[in-house]
Amino acid sequence: MILLTRLFSIIILACVSIDGESLSNFNLIQAGTSSDRDQAATTQTRKDKRNAADQLLAEANQLDKQGPAVAEQMIVKARQALGLWRELGVQSRQAEALHLLGNAHGYLNRNDQAMTFYRQALSIRQRINDRPGQGATLGEMGWISLLQSRNDKALDYLGQALAIFHSIKDRSKEGNTLNDLGNVYYRMSRYDQALGRYEKALAIRREVGNRAGESSTLMNIANVHYSRSRYEKALDYYSRSLAISRELKDRAGEADPLNNLGNVYFRLSQYEKALENYSQTLVIHRELKNRSSEGSALNNMGEALEQLGRYDQALEEYRQALSIRREIKDRYGEAITLNNLGEVNRRLGNYDKALEYYRQALSIRREIRDRIGEGDTLNNIGRGYRASKQSEESIRSHQQALSIAREIGDRLGEAAALNDLMLVCRDGKKTRLAIFYGKQSVNLYQEIRGDIKTLEKESQQSFIRSREDTYRNLADLLIGESRLPEAEQVLGLLKQEEYFEFIRRDATSAPRAGSTALTSEEAVIQKRYREISDKIAGIGAERGTLLDKKTRTSTEEQRLVKLEADLVVAGQVFQKFLAQLEAELSNSSETTAKVFYLRESQGLMEDLREMGHGAVALHTLVTDEKYRVILTTPDIQKGFEYPIKAADLNRKILQYRQVLQNPKLDPLPLARDLYKILVEPVAADLKAANAQTLMWSLDGALRYLPMAALNDGEKYLVENYRITVFTPASQARLKDIPGEHWRALGLGVTKSHGERTPALPGVLQEMNSIIREDAARKDTPAGTGILPGTIRLDEEFTQTSMLDGLRQRPSLVHIASHFQFQPGNETSSALLLGDGTFLSMAQIKVLPRLFGGVELLTLSACNTATGGSGATGKEVEGFGVLAQRQGAKAVIASLWPVADYSTKYLMQEFYRLREADAGLTKAEAIRNAQLKLLNGTVVVNEQSQQATRQIIQEELKPGDDKMPRFKSDPNKPYAHPYFWAPFILIGNWL
Structure with a gap:
């Protein structure tokens, strides 16, 4: 009972409280009932806001995929989303919106604003430990730093991003970041590091099926090959990149390989084709509102127009490009355009203005550590100084450029610097030094030509045509020094094909008037x-x-x-x-x-x-x-x-x-x-x-x-x-009376010993028609040759057998082989022996009285009469003169690569005439033999006629079409001096 009362009392007390505290409680209860309704409304509002924010972020992300063309719309969506997520207090989504705002401003080349948004996004993501988000934002910060030419910062940000993506095993983002790291190294001219990152990125992007990324990395690999003058590889990679972008209908991805294909054509001097590619690129970039790339396209169009001599148009394109690049703070691009403005002004003779533009470009390129660009600008400064007659400053600039080019492996830049040094030294009458530089430049161009040999013929010809002046200037210097064999060799390098497709005794065929008025x-x-x-x-x-x-x-x-x-x-x-x-x-x-x-x-x-x-x-x-x-x-x-x-x-x-x-x-x-x-x-x-x-x-x-x-x-x-x-070597023996009848030693090569020493089928007939073998040789049938003697062909023609034969002191030594002629170089100039080895002039020089007792040494090979000059200008003897110093009283030698069949007839007729009339001098015999070829009285077989027709019917090389053609007579197949004039008689002619 008591308990019940007590309980009741409590209830009463509670009821009494209605007038006091309980009223308040009542009110609270009533209010709580209203709040439930408001809370429901608030919950619905938050849900709506979240849905709206999600929708805005989704739309912003969708716009992000479309790039610069919709960047302004993207900014609106991302800002609205950011405001809502801030109201909602969701930090991860705020970071995402900030990141998207950074992307949008980046598309619009507002790089400083982009970095501000990225920093805010990164701060949040670090605070909430969003590792994937941190990696993404660091990657974008690295990209913007690259665009701002802050390469060290770019490497730092991207390095952090790469570590994150690798740790969380995000292969796709890891591939993207490796690609971006490659871009930074490429911008710094560190090509090996760039290529290494690109190749890793390419493998990952293929692994994850990122076709757009694969296209991008293929293009970047092509960029490295382009910068190293590997144009064939560059064209291949650019074309593969373009094909993927077109397959994906990716306009932004299509623009870059198009532009870079234009760059390759530019380097190959196909300027109209380059301009066409650049123009297509410009259309795409304007369509996508990509200001940075628009500036690049305008600059590139200016370069093509400049090379085509359309200077006013070039200046206009450059000015537009410079304005854009300064507006978006593209220091790298600004330096390029400043350099190009200097080039046009130099071409127009505005040297002071040109040097000022160059200096501005050089300052920027050093600031951003663009080594390849620095070398290019230094070369241009050297040209400006040369044009204004400041040779010492010019040499200094070109030497600096040369050092940089060698350092970074820029072969084209190195060749250009060497060419410019040749020209400056030529102007200063430093001829030997100029020749040295010129030879190095030509050799580099030849090396690059070797790399593009499988490209279409037009590209190969275009490349060498634009560098032809280097070859011709070097040849002209050599001509001025009377170093004609070297000059011929340099000019021969300009040939796209051999003049003739026929057998010549040439182991080193080059790839190949009014009087003066008196005072x-x-x-x-x-x-x-x-x-x-x-x-x-x-x-x-x-x-x-x-x-x-x-x-x-x-x-x-x-x-x-x-x-x-x-x-x-x-x-x-x-x-x-x-x-x-x-x-x-x-x-x-x-x-x-x-x-x-x-x-x-x-x-x-x-x-x-x-x-x-x-x-x-x-x-x-x-x-x-x-x-x-x-x-x-x-x-x-x-x-x-x-x-x-x-x-x-x-x-x-x-x-x-x-x-x-x-x-x-x-x-x-x-x-x-x-x-x-x-x-x-x-x-x-x-x-x-x-x-x-x-x-x-x-x-x-x-x-x-x-x-x-x-x-x-x-x-x-x-x-x-x-x-x-x-x-002088022959003068002491000019009056020596020769023997009436000669005994001969024949040494020859008929077989091929590689591409540079093709077979000489005419040698066997030549030897057998001149020399009849001794009866002692039972393995050989009696010959029908003109002179008695010994023949050693192919494997029997060794240095040992030659020396053994010469010890018998034959009156005549007849050598028919290849002679490898290197102007001015006794060690490299050498005679091919039958076993495939070479006997150099340097070796011959030290063999004591090698040709002692020889009345006539006939060198039925190419270029045996010519010598040259060494690097010091000292004369280097030809084989013919050297043979006289080694005892030969007379030498028949050749002035150029000779034709196999006509040589056989000339030699056979010479010996026949000399042996038939003991009173006939060697001079008269060789004259009569030459006249027989000239006048068509020598008997020629069908095989020889066919070979000769092939020679005459070969196509002319470029430039020869301006020269008068020789009217050949089928009855006089060897009337052209090419066939009868190369051989000269040196020394005793009696």
């Missing part, structure tokens, strides 16, 4: 000189007539005494001429030696009388301003000259040699031109002296010219005279 002073001197010279000629001719008489009257004796006294005076005048000549050329010790040799030539007069056969000597001397020739007969010496610069004469010689080596071109125009310069001044005196055998002592580049192939307008010189060459 009044010169005219006076020349007139006096002519008067003295004519007087000397008259005295000498009269004296010679009297000396030829077996008996003379007393009056004639007195006249002879008087004439000899007059000749003494004339000789003194001649000596004075030589002294003046020596003074004129006092800067050259080599020329002084030549003048000394000319003085000693007076001792030849009596030798000429003893040799007979109408022999006269012609000593030539090429000086900077004149060509001089001294005629020595048994009776007189007389000097002649022709005003022409040495460099101009050398160019004519080189041009004629190129025509001579192409039987499709007419040799007569140049043959007549050179005759006028070299022979016409002395022609009348040759006729007056009844000259029949011309013994030429040839100076400088004249050594590479077949004098027999000069033409007076009606006939070649060989049709009027016997032509021989003599040197």
Whole structure:
């Protein structure tokens, strides 16, 4: 009972409280009932807000996939979403919205604003430990830092992102980040590191099926190959990237490989094709409202227009590009455009303005550590200094550029710097140094050509065409130094194909006129000189007539005494001429030696009388301003000259040699031109002296010219005279009487020993037609050759067998093989032996009296008469001269790669004529053999005719179509000097 009361009391107390505290409680209860209704409403509002925020984020994410074109819409959606998520207090979603705002501003190149949003997003994601989100934002911060040229920051952010994605095993994001790291390293010109990241990224993107990412990385790999001048690989990777982007209908992805394909075509000098690609790229970037890429496309179009010579249009494109790049703070792009503005102004002759643009570009490139760009700008600064005649500053800039190019493996940049150094040194008369730089540049271009050899022909030709000036400038320097074989080799490198597809004895085929006006002073001197010279000629001719008489009257004796006294005076005048000549050329010790040799030539007069056969000597001397020739007969010496610069004469010689080596071109125009310069001044005196055998002592580049192939307008010189060459090495043995009948040693190669030494099928027939084997050789049937002797072919032709054969002191040694000629290099210039080894000129030089007792050494191989100059300018002897020093009394050698079949006929006819008539001189025998080829009286078999037709029908190389064609006569298949003129007789011609 008590308990119940107590309980009741409590209830009463509770009820009493209604008027006081309980009223409050009541009110609370009533309010709670209303709050439930409000809470339901609030819950519904939060749900709506969340749904709205989710929807806005989803829409922003969808817009994010569409890129720059919808960036402004994306900003609106992301801002609205951010506001809602802040109201809702959801930090992860706030971070996502901030990240999207960063992306949108990045698309619009508002990079500073983008970084602000990314930092806010990163701060939240770090606070809530959102590892995937941190990685994503760090990756974007790295990308923006790259765009701002803050490369160290970019590497830091991306490195952090990569570590996160790797730790959480997000392969897709790991691949993306590796790709971006590659981009940073690429921007820093650290190509090996870039390629390593790209290759890892490509593997991951293929693994996860990210086709768009695969396209992007393929393009980036192509960029590395492009920067290293590996254009074939670059085109391949760009094309693969473009194909994927088009397959995915990804316009943004399509633009970049299109642009970069344009870059490759630009490098290959296909500027119209490059411009077409850039224009397509510009359309896409404007469509997508991508300002950064729009600036790049405008800049690239400017570069193509500049190369096409459309400078006003180029400047306009550059100005637009510069404005955009400064607006978006693209320092890398700004430097490129500043550099290009400098280039156009330099081309227009505005050197000060050009240098100012270059300096601005250089400052930025050093600031952002763009090494390849720094090298490019330094090269351009060097060109600006060169144009304004500041050579020392120019050299300094180019050397800095060269150092950078070598450091980063930029072969094209290295070649460009070397080319520019060649030009500056040429301007400063530092010729040997200029040649050195030029050769290095050409070799680099050749290396790059090798890398693009499988590209379409147009691309290969376009690449070399744009660098042709480097080759020609180097060749011109070599020509000026009388280093014609080297010049020919350099020019030969410009050929896209061999002139002829036929067998030649050439182990190293290169991939391959009005007179000068005189000053009044010169005219006076020349007139006096002519008067003295004519007087000397008259005295000498009269004296010679009297000396030829077996008996003379007393009056004639007195006249002879008087004439000899007059000749003494004339000789003194001649000596004075030589002294003046020596003074004129006092800067050259080599020329002084030549003048000394000319003085000693007076001792030849009596030798000429003893040799007979109408022999006269012609000593030539090429000086900077004149060509001089001294005629020595048994009776007189007389000097002649022709005003022409040495460099101009050398160019004519080189041009004629190129025509001579192409039987499709007419040799007569140049043959007549050179005759006028070299022979016409002395022609009348040759006729007056009844000259029949011309013994030429040839100076400088004249050594590479077949004098027999000069033409007076009606006939070649060989049709009027016997032509021989003599040197100091041969002079002591000029009068030696040869044996009536010869015994021969034949050494030859018929088999191929690799691509550079093809088989020579004509050698076997050549040897068998010349030499009949000894009866002692039972394994060989009796031969039908002209001369008795021994033949050693292929495996039997070794260094040991050659030395054994030479110890037997044969009268004739006939060698038919390949000769590997390297101008100016005795070690690399070598004769191919039958076992596939080479015997170099350096080795031959040290073998004691190798050809002692040999009356005639015939080198039926290519380029055996030519020598050259080493790097110091010192003359390097040709094989022919070296053989004379080693004991051979006479040498037949060649001036260019010879045709196999025509050589066989020439040699066979030469030996047949010489053996048939013991009184016939070697000079007359080789002349008659040449005339038989020239006139078509040699019997030619069908196989040889077919090979010759193939030579003549070959297509002309580029540029040859401007030259007159040779009209071939099927009845005279070897009438072109290419076939009969390469072989010259050096030394004893009796």
